[in-house]
Amino acid sequence: MLDYLAQIRSLQSMLREKKISCTELTQAYLDAMERDNPKLNAYVTATPEAALAAAKQVDEKLARGEELAALEGIPMTLKDNISTKDIPTTCCSKILEGYVPIYDATVWKLLKDQNAVLLGKTNMDEFAMGSSCETSCFGGAANPHNLDHVAGGSSGGVASAVGGNLAAYGLGSDTGGSIRQPASFCGLVGLKPTYGAVSRFGLVAYASSLDQIGPITTNVEDTALVYDQICRYDPMDSTSKGAEGNTLSHLKDPVKGKRIGIAKEYLEGLKPEVEAAIQQAMKTYEAMGCELVDISLPALKYALPVYYILACAEASSNLGRYDGIRYGYQADSYLNTHDMICKTRSAGFGKEVQRRILLGTYVLSSGYYDAYYKKAQNLRGSIVRTFREAFDHCDAILAPTVPMTSFPKGFTSQDPIETYQTDICTVPVNICGLPGVSIPCGFGEKGLPIGMQLIGNTFGEANILNLAWQFEQATGGEFNKKVEGGLAL
Amino acid sequence: MSWELVSGLETHVELSTNTKIFCGCTTKFGGEPNTNCCPICIGLPGTLPKLNRQVVHYAIMAGLATHCTINNVSKMDRKNYVYPDLPKAYQISQYDKPLCEHGYIQLDNGRKIGITRIHIEEDAGKLVHEHGDTFVDYNRGGVPLIEIVSEPDIRSIAEAREYVEKLQMIMKHIGVSDCKMQEGSLRCDVNISVRPEGSNEFGTRTEIKNMNSFTNMEKAMAYEYDRQIDLLESGGKVTQETLRWNPDEGITTPMRGKEDAHDYRYFREPDLVTIYTTDEEIEAIRQELPELPDARIARYESDFGLPEADAQLLVKYRKIAEYFEAAGEGLANKKTVANFILGQIFRTLVTDEEKENGAVAIPPEYLHDLAKLLEDGKIKMNLAKTTLDKMLETGKPCTDFISEQDMGDIDEDTLRTICQSVVDNNPKAVADFKGGKDKAVKALIGQVMKQTRGKADGRKAEAMMVDMMNDME
Numbered sequence: 029m030l031d032y033l034a035q036i037r038s039l040q041s042m043l044r045e046k047k048i049s050c051t052e053l054t055q056a057y058l059d060a061m062e063r064d065n066p067k068l069n070a071y072v073t074a075t076p077e078a079a080l081a082a083a084k085q086v087d088e089k090l091a092r093g094e095e096l097a098a099l100e101g102i103p104m105t106l107k108d109n110i111s112t113k114d115i116p117t118t119c120c121s122k123i124l125e126g127y128v129p130i131y132d133a134t135v136w137k138l139l140k141d142q143n144a145v146l147l148g149k150t151n152m153d154e155f156a157m158g159s160s161c162e163t164s165c166f167g168g169a170a171n172p173h174n175l176d177h178v179a180g181g182s183s184g185g186v187a188s189a190v191g192g193n194l195a196a197y198g199l200g201s202d203t204g205g206s207i208r209q210p211a212s213f214c215g216l217v218g219l220k221p222t223y224g225a226v227s228r229f230g231l232v233a234y235a236s237s238l239d240q241i242g243p244i245t246t247n248v249e250d251t252a253l254v255y256d257q258i259c260r261y262d263p264m265d266s267t268s269k270g271a272e273g274n275t276l277s278h279l280k281d282p283v284k285g286k287r288i289g290i291a292k293e294y295l296e297g298l299k300p301e302v303e304a305a306i307q308q309a310m311k312t313y314e315a316m317g318c319e320l321v322d323i324s325l326p327a328l329k330y331a332l333p334v335y336y337i338l339a340c341a342e343a344s345s346n347l348g349r350y351d352g353i354r355y356g357y358q359a360d361s362y363l364n365t366h367d368m369i370c371k372t373r374s375a376g377f378g379k380e381v382q383r384r385i386l387l388g389t390y391v392l393s394s395g396y397y398d399a400y401y402k403k404a405q406n407l408r409g410s411i412v413r414t415f416r417e418a419f420d421h422c423d424a425i426l427a428p429t430v431p432m433t434s435f436p437k438g439f440t441s442q443d444p445i446e447t448y449q450t451d452i453c454t455v456p457v458n459i460c461g462l463p464g465v466s467i468p469c470g471f472g473e474k475g476l477p478i479g480m481q482l483i484g485n486t487f488g489e490a491n492i493l494n495l496a497w498q499f500e501q502a503t504g505g506e507f508n509k510k511v512e513g514g515l516a517l
Numbered sequence: 518m519s520w521e522l523v524s525g526l527e528t529h530v531e532l533s534t535n536t537k538i539f540c541g542c543t544t545k546f547g548g549e550p551n552t553n554c555c556p557i558c559i560g561l562p563g564t565l566p567k568l569n570r571q572v573v574h575y576a577i578m579a580g581l582a583t584h585c586t587i588n589n590v591s592k593m594d595r596k597n598y599v600y601p602d603l604p605k606a607y608q609i610s611q612y613d614k615p616l617c618e619h620g621y622i623q624l625d626n627g628r629k630i631g632i633t634r635i636h637i638e639e640d641a642g643k644l645v646h647e648h649g650d651t652f653v654d655y656n657r658g659g660v661p662l663i664e665i666v667s668e669p670d671i672r673s674i675a676e677a678r679e680y681v682e683k684l685q686m687i688m689k690h691i692g693v694s695d696c697k698m699q700e701g702s703l704r705c706d707v708n709i710s711v712r713p714e715g716s717n718e719f720g721t722r723t724e725i726k727n728m729n730s731f732t733n734m735e736k737a738m739a740y741e742y743d744r745q746i747d748l749l750e751s752g753g754k755v756t757q758e759t760l761r762w763n764p765d766e767g768i769t770t771p772m773r774g775k776e777d778a779h780d781y782r783y784f785r786e787p788d789l790v791t792i793y794t795t796d797e798e799i800e801a802i803r804q805e806l807p808e809l810p811d812a813r814i815a816r817y818e819s820d821f822g823l824p825e826a827d828a829q830l831l832v833k834y835r836k837i838a839e840y841f842e843a844a845g846e847g848l849a850n851k852k853t854v855a856n857f858i859l860g861q862i863f864r865t866l867v868t869d870e871e872k873e874n875g876a877v878a879i880p881p882e883y884l885h886d887l888a889k890l891l892e893d894g895k896i897k898m899n900l901a902k903t904t905l906d907k908m909l910e911t912g913k914p915c916t917d918f919i920s921e922q923d924m925g926d927i928d929e930d931t932l933r934t935i936c937q938s939v940v941d942n943n944p945k946a947v948a949d950f951k952g953g954k955d956k957a958v959k960a961l962i963g964q965v966m967k968q969t970r971g972k973a974d975g976r977k978a979e980a981m982m983v984d985m986m987n988d989m990e
Contacts, residue, residue: 109563110563111561111562111563117562117563119562124562127562129556129561129562129563130556130561131556131561131564133563228565229563229564229565230563230564231563232562232563233562233563233788235787236787236788237787263567264565264567265565265788266565266566266567266568266788266789266790267787267788267789267790341784342784342787344597344782345595345597345606345607345782345784348597348599348605348606348607349560349562349604349605349606351599351601351606353601353653354559354604355561365601365651369599369601389782392597392782392783392784393780393782394780394782397782401784
């Protein structure tokens with residue numbers, strides 16, 4: 029039994045040293061999925077054949093004595109909104125029922141080219157709209173730390189799988205916190221990269237100007253390792269810039285003298301146990317020789333409405349294409365084309381998605397555009413400036429990831445506005461296109477993990493991962509706690 | 518009361534780039550349905566557009582050719598509407614920052630028709646109704662278009678037609694589009710209103726969508742002009758609405774409310790970055806722009822002394838104009854070359870398309886050689902004409918039909934001998950002539966020409982033979 033959370037580096041040395049074959053490793057994960065997925069509901073599609081085929085290639089390579097690439101042979105998962113050729117990609121929506129992409133997302137192509145072992149596609153809130161994974165048409169994913177609680181969202185399935193040892197790492201997407209929040213809820217590390225660092229080609233769009241793919245892993249080093257492999261410039265994505273991919277080599281840089289910004293705006297309305305954990309983290313950094321700097325982010329109060337207006341506006345346009353004509357679900361009976369489109373969309377989209385499409389359509393409508401969309405765009409500019417100015421005074425900003433720990437199941441369906449407010453700490457990073465990493469920093473009631481966020485300046489991934497790694501070292505990795513069950517090896 | 522027509526046109530022109538505006542698919546017209554498509558142009562989930570820079574280049578050419586200002590900073594926007602031929606449920610277009618603005622086209626009467634803007638956008642697919650079912654063909658989806666929006670400066674149906682013809686000629690000339698109305702690579706929406714002659718106010722306008730031929734455009738405008746006047750004169754009001762032209766019944770009908778009442782919810786396309794174009798790039802494009810039709814026509818008139826109508830006919834087809842210039846290269850008299858082209862050569866190019874393709878049976882050098890012989894006085898016009906016909910028939914150079922002997926003058930004695938023998942051998946024609954039929958001499962000249970293979974000087978031969986016949990008893 030592997031009673032600790034898997035680490036990419038240790039798995040790869042096991043493979044290199046031939047302590048285990050890639051086929052055996054993959055089979056162990058597949059067995060664990062069979063055993064534990066009914067409890068966690070992390071996976072919505074398992075791909076055992078493809079996984080074992082990739083594993084076989086790796087074993088042949090090892091037999092020939094060839095070197096392995098950075099992520100070669102490591103069993104992993106993808107959120108179900110990342111397009112995978114010949115493998116269903118549903119966004120956990122009924123409307124994409126039966127849709128099988130005919131092309132690969134760029135990130136998946138990059139990993140597939142180095143024989144990453146895809147175990148399956150993981151659960152998510154429908155079209156990444158939600159904070160609990162419960163808007164999924166397959167039902168929510170459970171938190172490996174407490175099965176009565178949610179894994180978070182929207183990349184809840186990735187977090188549930190990685191936290192439950194059903195994958196060594198996974199790729200999620202983050203539009204308003206969808207990587208960092210579930211990572212925080214499940215005691216994992218999750219990086220939302222700088223906008224443009226990772227190609228969006230093949231990521232089913234929710235809000236194009238905010239979406240970004242990133243890793244969820246069990247520790248900081250793995251996040252750096254995965255990020256370095258996927259931050260490539262992609263000519264297929266006009267907003268792609270790519271990044272140097274040198275974060276791994278900077279993990280161990282000294283952090284003494286680095287200035288960490290603390291904004292009071294981020295510390296309001298936190299659950300006491302979360303506030304205590306953040307205070308403790310500040311002390312840890314001070315003890316490491318970092319300087320805590322008070323910064324002010326006055327525009328932060330607009331972040332939530334700005335996010336929901338812009339994200340919904342873009343979503344209303346991005347989701348217009350699901351009309352039942354070319355792929356996916358189509359209503360059974362209808363009078364004419366128009367009726368077919370209406371019936372397909374009414375039955376194919378869940379309640380939350382419909383709410384956001386309506387909201388987005390409204391804020392873009394003539395007569396309301398200036399009052400909502402245009403104003404939100406202007407405020408987006410103010411928020412960007414606020415952060416730019418803040419980074420004149422500090423090297424990174426420390427903030428909670430979520431004001432609380434994981435919700436009990438069923439909590440979020442009660443009041444949408446209250447649920448939206450839980451995104452308060454994560455959305456500013458998306459609005460500004462900045463990188464943010466969530467790392468575990470404590471435990472709250474019922475043993476539920478608490479996460480904290482390090483926010484960096486544009487393309488400052490190396491810097492925040494360096495600070496995150498040093499924190500993990502300084503705290504002995506005590507927050508990356510083992511979970512029940514585990515992987516039989 | 519007399520009513521003035523006021524009209525402005527929105528013209529969609531398909532650009533003739535090799536590939537589509539946001540993906541690498543071919544833009545070829547025709548092809549089996551849904552074969553020129555890829556995940557990007559059918560808008561599969563997760564795909565992203567990638568702007569074809571050639572489209573920007575062509576649009577700037579179109580802008581410069583119509584005297585527009587080119588914006589250094591431009592952007593793409595989404596125009597949202599649901600229709601089965603639009604696979605993303607939005608068209609990527611340009612809303613408030615078009616590539617080109619503030620241009621004009623000058624009509625022959627000297628009036629300038631203002632061009633408000635030219636923007637780039639993607640075309641939609643096509644619905645095909647067959648066997649009681651509706652199918653969608655996305656081959657055309659993502660083909661690049663420019664939309665050229667005119668000011669409401671047009672004052673007659675004839676001006677509207679001339680404006681579109683000029684536009685068509687310019688676009689073809691600079692090579693950015695083939696502008697084939699029948700294939701839909703040029704389509705017009707016509708905005709039209711009427712007002713009392715002398716008024717400065719605009720009346721309420723209607724918009725007639727998708728005019729795909731000049732005939733339909735003229736008929737629809739005439740109908741709509743009369744309809745609006747009838748309405749106003751009977752005390753009614755014109756409703757601002759979108760109309761469809763029904764060519765079978767010859768009437769305009771309002772489009773259904775749903776198609777009409779659009780709120781496009783424009784917003785910036787987040788998947789594409791700002792389009793920057795430097796002054797240097799714009800200047801470079803200006804430099805590579807071929808001479809524009811109007812300038813070319815003026816030059817043919819002033820430098821070559823061609824009549825305006827002839828110049829216009831040559832310039833109407835860019836390849837013909839180029840053929841003309843190549844054939845006339847180095848010749849003093851371009852008029853002869855123009856006449857050969859507009860006469861004998863045009864008779865072999867029956868359709869517009871053949872003229873457009875410049876599909877002349879002989880290369881311009883062959884025509885040049887023939888015209889040169891004529892210019893140097895080595896052959897006469899008659900011989901040149903018959904030779905050109907043979908050349909066009911066979912595709913061979915003139916030297917295949919004209920011998921050394923044909924060239925060079927016939928001396929006076931030889932001509933006299935030939936004339937004498939013709940007179941001697943055609944007693945009937947001679948009798949006719951002497952009987953007062955002056956025309957009979959023409960038949961005799963024909964005989965002389967035949968014997969000299971067209972080389973004889975007709976007038977000289979005529980004078981000789983008239984003298985000979987008058988001398989006869």
